[in-house]
Amino acid sequence: MKSSVAMTQELEKTKKLAEKNTRATAFLTFFMPLLGYIYTGRYKAMLMSLGMFVGVTGICVAGDLELDETEDLTLALQVLYGVGTAVENSRAVSQAKRRLQEQKFKTINPTAEQQKIQLLRLAKTQGEVTLADCVLEINSPAAEVRQLLKELQQEDLMIVGNRETDGAVVYRII
Structure with a gap:
């Protein structure tokens, strides 16, 4: 490969x-x-x-x-x-x-692992990302993106929290 x-x-x-x-x-x-x-x-x-x-x-x-x-x-x-x-x-x-x-x-369907890496890079460059940011980044349905973010949390690569200014749910790289 x-x-x-x-x-x-x-x-x-x-x-x-x-x-x-x-x-x-x-x-x-x-x-x-x-x-x-x-x-x-x-x-x-x-x-x-x-x-x-x-x-x-x-x-x-x-x-x-x-x-x-x-x-x-x-x-x-x-x-x-x-x-x-x-x-x-x-x-x-x-x-x-x-x-x-x-x-x-041809629609290129990246693997879940490639999508996770893409999300980690996004979070690293922006500091914190919302679910909407992630959906737009990898062009996948919100349910699939939410599952990827959950897996990243379980793998101790991201944490979830609330933004202080408006309380929005955000994801940060560890």
């Missing part, structure tokens, strides 16, 4: 890649493959494709070919490399856009 930090980093990479123009990516990568990969920030893919191109070219040229045939072969490999990298790089941008759209429509 991926950590939340790794998932956040992956989401940020996907967002950055999805911001790129698919046609510009294809055009840049076809005519200048390295520049196309730099544009998309996909350095690992750039190095892998470049390594494969150099390896295949080296193997083909190492064969016992005439000089004229070697130049033709190298040109053909460059064209294939340009087409292949343009398709691969622009496809990566398209997939990132699709994943981001799916992410927007």
